[in-house]
Amino acid sequence: MHRSMARLRHNRRALPLFIVAFLGVWVGFQIATGAPPSAPLPPEPVTVNEPTDAVDPIRVAVTPIASAVEWTGKRPTGVVIDIWNEIAGRIGVATDFVLEPTFVRLLEVLPAGQADVSLGPLAITAEREQMLDFTHAIFNSGMRIAVRNRDDSGFLTAVKSFLSWRLLELLGCVMALAFFTGHVLWWCERRENPNSFPRHYLRGVGEAMWWIGCTIVTGGCDNKHVGSAMGRTIAFGWMVGGIVLLASFTSVLTATMTAERVVGTIHGPRDLAGRTVGCQQAALSAKTARQRGALVEEFPTVKEALDALALGMVEAVVGENQSLMVLVNQPNRVGMRLVGPIFETFDYGFGVPTGSPLRKRLNRAILQIREDGTLDRIKSEWLGQHD
Structure with missing residues (x-):
């Protein structure tokens, strides 16, 4: 009994030591295998992968534009595409072409962040510069007018020909000169020759102008004669001048009627005022035509504007010169032609989002292909040599 009690007291003294030893072993094991569960794990470093040209190609928005794209x-072609491919190769980027249905979309995708570059080419203007940035120019071109050939004949065409400004100016000059010399002739003849030129003002001046008209057409008037020296001087001038006036009137009338049949009544930018003109929607041509007084009808593409011209829905189409040259000379555009000179010239470049770091790289490459002749070579391969 005494030994059992002694053993129990000994076990009670050893129990705390055993517990301490066990806890020490457990803590050591936890330290050796990892941090305690309650301790927060340190955050892992976050690595941001910068986009590379090979992984993330540049999104380039294009829309079909005659002579350009x-x-x-599966891929676009054209002079602008070749120019872009040359530039992209020099700055070391890959390209993902994005087809847009209309020209308007080329201006909308950049502010919306849906593209990195819009090829166009886009006319560089202060108004557009507020929405996006532009590269250096790659083209310089201007506006041109396309009209239908006309082959009308008959009485109405002849009557309309008299409404030309050249004929009206000539008739106005003849009428003013006849009015003036008619008064002088009546004043010289009214006293000595009252039978041919009555003293009454309205009757006398009227008879004098009638005599001048007969002299221009037939060389004289049988039932009237001129007696005074001044009157005969005036009569001689009208007899000689009448031949010249009649010949001039005939030549102007013939030239006007011929021009009406061939190219219509629109011959250049000055004739756009009051005319119904088709233009591409949101293009610079619409603004230019409105500034010249035209009644503008906008179409999604230049091709649709030319279709409207063929149907007589518009009287002319205003657009970029090179595009109109290509479209009008296509086999399905018989009966159309370009008239007048190139007007309102502009520089054309690529568009990029405002503040885009890509702009500086593109400008450097554009300057390089200008200086080494690559730009001119590509343009001449597609468009030929032009002054």
């Missing part, structure tokens, strides 16, 4: 297969 055509999309006939």
Whole structure:
């Protein structure tokens, strides 16, 4: 009994030591295998992968524009595409072409962040500069007018020909000169020759102008004669001048009627005022035509504007010169032609979002292809040599 009690007291003294030893072993094991569960794990460093040209190609928005961009297969072609490919190769970027349905979309995708570059080419203006940035110019071109050929004949065409400004100016000059010399002739003849030129003002001046008209057409008037020296001087001047006036009137009338049949009544930018003109929607041509007084009808593309011209919905189409040259000379555009000179010239470049770091790289490459002749070579391959 005494031994059992002694053993129990000994076990009670050893129990705390055993517990302490066990806890020490457990803590050591936890330290060796990892941090305690309650301790927060340190945050792992976050690595931001910068986009690379090979992984993230540049999104380039294009829309079919005659002579500049055509999309006939899986990829676009054209002079602007070749220029872009040359620039992209020099700055070391890949390209993801994005086909846009209309020209308007080329201006909308950049502010919306849906593209990195809009090829166009886009006319560089202060108004557009407020929405996006532009590269250096790659083209310089201007506006041109397309009209239908006319082959009208008949009485109405002849009557309309008299409404030309050249004929009206000539008739106005003849009428003013006849009015003035008619008064002088009546004043010289009214006393000595009252039978031919009555003293009454209205009757006398009227008879004098009638005599002048007969002299221009037939060389004289049988039932009237001129007696005074001044009157005969005036009569001689009208007899000689009448031949010249009649010949001038005939030549102007013939030239006007011929021009009306061939190119219509619009011959250049000055004739756009009051005319119904088709233009591409949101293009610079619409603004230019409105500034010249035209009644503008906008269409999604230049091709649709020319279709409207063929149907007589508009009287002319105003657009970029090179595009109109290509479209009007297509086989399905028989009966159209370009008239007048190039007007309102502008520089054309690529568009990029405002503040885009890509702009500086593109400008450097554009300057390089200008200086080494690559830009001129690409343009001449597609568009030929032009002054």
